[in-house]
Each structure stands twice: as C-alpha cells, then as structure tokens.
Amino acid sequence: MKDNRLVFYEDDIQEIDKVLEKFIAASQASCVLLVDLEGHLVTKKGFTDKLDTTSISALIAGSFASTRAVAQKLGEAEFSVLFHQGVNENIHISLVADRALIVIIFDDRTTIGMVRMYAEQVSEGLKSILESISERKNEGRETLSSDYANEAESQIDNFFEEG
Amino acid sequence: MVQINFALREVNCKIVYYGPGRSGKTTNLEIVHAKAPKDSRGEMVSIATETDRTLFFDFLPLNLGTVAGMKTKFQLYTVPGQVYYDATRKLVLQGADGVIFVADSQKSMREENIESLDNLAKNLAENGINISEIPLILQWNKRDLEDVDTPEYLNEYLNRYNSPSFEAVAVKGDGVFPTLKSLASLVIKQINNAQNLESTDVQPKLQKKEVLPSPEKVDGEKNIAKTETSTSMPPISSINKSKVEEKSNAEKLASEKPPIEKVEAGKTKNENTEVSSVTKIENPREPQPNIPVVEKDGQPKSKKIKSEETTIKTKSVSPKKALNPIAAELEKKKAEREEQEKQRTERIKKNARRPAGTTDWKKIIILAGLFVVILAAILAAIYFTKN
Ligand SMILES: Nc1nc2c(ncn2[C@@H]2O[C@H](COP(=O)(O)OP(=O)(O)O)[C@@H](O)[C@H]2O)c(=O)[nH]1
Ligand SMILES: [Mg+2]
Secondary structure (H helix, E strand, O other), X not given: OOOOEEEEOHHHHHHHHHHHHHHHHHHOOOEEEEEEOOOOEEEEEEOOOOOOHHHHHHHHHXXXXXXXXXXXXXXXXXXXXXXXXXXXXXXXXXXXXXXXXXXXXXXXXXXXXXXXXXXXXXXXXXXXXXXHHHXXXXXXXXXXXXXXXHHXXXXXXXXXOOO | OEEEEOOOOEEEEEEEEEOOOOOOHHHHHHHHHHHOOHHHEOOOEEEEOOOOOEEEEEEEEEEEEEEOOEEEEEEEEEOOOOHXXXXXXXXXXXXXXXXXXXXXXXXXXXXXXXXXXXXXXXXXXXOOOOOOOOOEEEEEEOOOOOOEOOHHHHHHHHOOOOOOEEEOEHHHOEOHHHHHHHHHHHHHHXXXXXXXXXXXXXXXXXXXXXXXXXOOOOOHHHHHHHHHHHHOOOOHHHHHHOOHHHHHHHHHHHHHOOOOOOOOOOOOHHHHHHHHHHHHXXXXXXXXXXXXXXXXXXXXXXXXXXXXXXHHHHHHHOHHHOOOHHHHHHHHHHHHHHHHHHHHHHHHHHHOOOOOOOOOHHHHHHHHHHHHHHHHHHHHHHHHHHO
16 A cells, blocks of 8 residues: 555646646637546646536546446446537546546637647647656655644644534 | 645545445535535535435545645545445545445344445455555444444444444434544545655655456466556557548648637726635645745745646736737637636526425425415406306
C-alpha cells in the first residue's frame, strides 16, 4: 500500500494548464476539466465559475468507470471516448494515459468534429506530460509539511465537535 | 488513492460507506450532510432508484478546512448494498482511502453482515487493496431496535482486523460523527506515514495500475511481460496515423471557419466587478507556508497560475496587459460567455428535479384547490336545478 498517492506539483499543473488553455482557444469549447480516475478534479480551464465541478468530476469518473466495466463485458478494453449530447450543452470525455479524464463541455459555438479533433491533440500533449510525471523521481520536491497530521487532527476535532 | 495537488493546494481523500442493503449507509451520509457546517459541505448527490434505494452511489463532498496550507477534502461515497449490484460496488470502491463498514445490529442480519464483509474483502482485493491495510472502521447501527446483538458479540463475529468500532442509531444521528471522525484521523495518519516512507524510499510511481496475478503462472517471465503491457496505453500514435489526413482537412476547416460571434449587448462593468468579488471568496489568499518564496501583498510570487478565474479577472481589470493572443481571445468572449453562464444557471434551476421520494406539495395544493372549486360548482348546479 505504498503506492497510494497521486501527487501533482505546481509546475506540472502549469504545463498541463498551458495545453488546456490552447485547447480552449482553438476549439471554442466552454470549458475543460482534467479529472483523475477517482473523480478528483486535477485542474480546469475556461468558463467554470458557475459549475459544481466537484460533483461533476465525481459523477463523470463514476460514469466512465461504469462504461468501462460495460466495455470489458463486451471484450473491449474500454470505450476511450464518451460523448453526451444535450440541447444546449454537450460533453466529450476521453481517457488519457490511463490515469485521467479530459472532460470537455461545449455548446453550439463549436462542433463535435472540431472538439474531437482538438481533443485528440490535447490528449497526446497531456499523455506525454502525465507519463513524464509518473516516470520522474520526485526527491527534494515539495512535500506536505511535517505538522500536517497534527494540524489535521485538531481540525478534525473541531469539525466533528457535536453541537 | 489520495490526491495531493500542490497547484490547487488540495488534499483529496475518498471514503466509502460499505455494508449490506438497508443497514443505514445512505442515512449516515444524510446525517453528515445535515450536521456539517454549511460552508464546508457540497450538495449531496444520490443516484437512486424510484424507491430511494441506492442504484450506483451517494456522494457528499466535505471540506475539512485548510490544514498546514492545504485544503483538505473528503469525498464520501456509499455503495448499493444488495447482492445484485456487486459490479457497481466494486467500481465505487476503486481508489478508496478508507472504508466505514455499516453493519445492521439485528440478530436476523448476521448472515447479511458476514456476506457483505466477505464481499468487501474480495472487492478491495480486486482493486489491489488489502483489507487489513486500508483504514477501516466498523459501525454497529440500529442500536434502537429490539432484537439486536450485543456490541461484544458483533465484535466477535465481525471484527476480524481489530478495527475501531462504534455503536450508532443513524436515523437519530447518534454515532454518525464519531464514526467518521475516527476514520478521518486514520486516513490522515496513513497519508503522513506514506509521506515519511517516501522520504527514505524511492518515489512511488504515479498510479501504477494494480494488475491481479493471472491464473496461469507457468511462465513467470511471460507473466511479468504481460502485466507491463497491460498497464500501458494502447498505441495512440498508430491510431492517429490513419487520421492524419482527416485532421489536416479539419485544420483547414478550422482556420477558414469565421469566429462565431454572438453579440450580447448590455454586458457592463457591473458584472465584472461582481465576478471579481466572487473570485475573491473562491480564492482566499491563504498563506502558503510550503512555498519558499517571498510574498508580496499576500500574493505568493511563485503562484503564477492560480485557478483560471483569477487570471481572467486580472486581465479584465487591466485589458492593456492582455498581450497574449490567447488571453485577448478569452477577453473578447468573456461577456458573451457570461451571458451563457447565466442562461445555464437558469436552466439548471429550472431542471433541478425534486429529490426522489419527496412530495410535490405545490401540485397537490393546486389540484386540491381545483377539485374543491369543481365540486362547489357541481353542488351549486344541483342546488339551482332542484330549486
Ligand atoms: N431503526 C433504525 N432504522 C434505521 C437506522 N438507520 C437507518 N435506518 C433505516 O433503515 C432503512 C435503510 O436505510 P438506508 O440508509 O437507506 O440504508 P442503505 O441501504 O444502507 O443505504 C431506512 O428506512 C432508514 O430509515 C437506525 O439506526 N435505526
Ligand atoms: Mg443506500
């Protein structure tokens, strides 16, 4: 159980954000989220102010996991792209490097063809970033501060104080 | 799997409530939702059947607050309890950092409890997690009922891994917080242990996918080779090659396509200031004790990229600075987007369905009112025709 953490450093996210920013400008999508397979948001770009990105991330990861299980029942490794079409908004979801989901929300300002095309590019870009993150050693980089656990303990005490 | 995000300055943990059907898992979450301070919890989302049985999961995000400069968040999930939904349960368990096993204390439920605990061990193993290593708390629920086992007996037949256990009457809210509190501390301790391990150890690989040993262990080396290939992605490059032509066409198309500009008049500065004030709340300038960089005006220098809201806000305040073509593009479309955001918010409100199982009183009152009026009219008609 040593292998139980997914760490993202600031410069990693900066690099990822750059790719996503370019994607937004090129594709005209309203926003893009990068979500890990457990449903935690990694980063987001575009117009997301009014979106409940926490819940959306969790639900999309659930939906992807469920679809993947269905794929396996059909002898597919996975359906690597999911697409949901609505009247006003559409969602395009794709798996990248087997560890994160690119979630693109877009409307009639652009087309599914454009989104799909740029999504493939973005996916390649992110794939190499994510892979280099996972292959790299992180000695000497930022870690949680040593009083994290102690501070958390007192925070937990406060939080769960019944009143 | 805990996600530690030094860019968002967040620590995210996943906690799963497990147990047989109707033991009180959803009720636990509802109580946490009701009791937790409003500003520290999000909406509870339930994917349930018409009859309020959990179909996929319930989900509740909790924000513990800022700990040593990191926002610490717990995401709580419940699983569907019935045997039938085993595949779904396994999915929800993926990447769990801690488990609360909610047992039904009734004597009549012994078999179901044992079956569910066995199932937990199996599904954890299939997700590459050893049940004796993951933070696990047991809850003896429904203590208010008549025919229940003693806590001692429950411990004897269900507590296999020497886990802390708590009595609860979830419907009344008793025992719900102590259970979660205890698990939360275990999970945090685990994070710290992993951290200490790491400083001596080589950095663990990022989410190395656990692959179960394949049944045929004839050729050891072959097995290893297989495992490795199955962890890597299917070769995207080969797929892409076949699409190169299509792509270049599309690229042409894209460059020819005139920018779609729906002019939305009436977007004024007011909105911008509104957005910035919201942004401020969403991006409190917390001290960042872990960044060894001098801070100016409370704004850490090294944090060039915060969330994109901040970036946009700054740019809208001083448009001259928006030299970057991408930023300029974004700037141009901002008003337009805001209008759309508004429309979206309205749509979300309009579409917000009432939670399953609650009664739509408005409809009932209107129907009842209508009924009374019609009845009165009929009675009046009868009265007048008779006289
Ligand atoms: N008597 C009693 N009933 C409970 C208690 N906790 C939950 N219940 C009831 O048990 C039923 C099933 O609860 P639910 O939370 O939906 O179970 P789940 O299937 O584990 O999610 C509901 O009718 C609850 O009101 C408890 O502590 N005592
Ligand atoms: Mg339930």
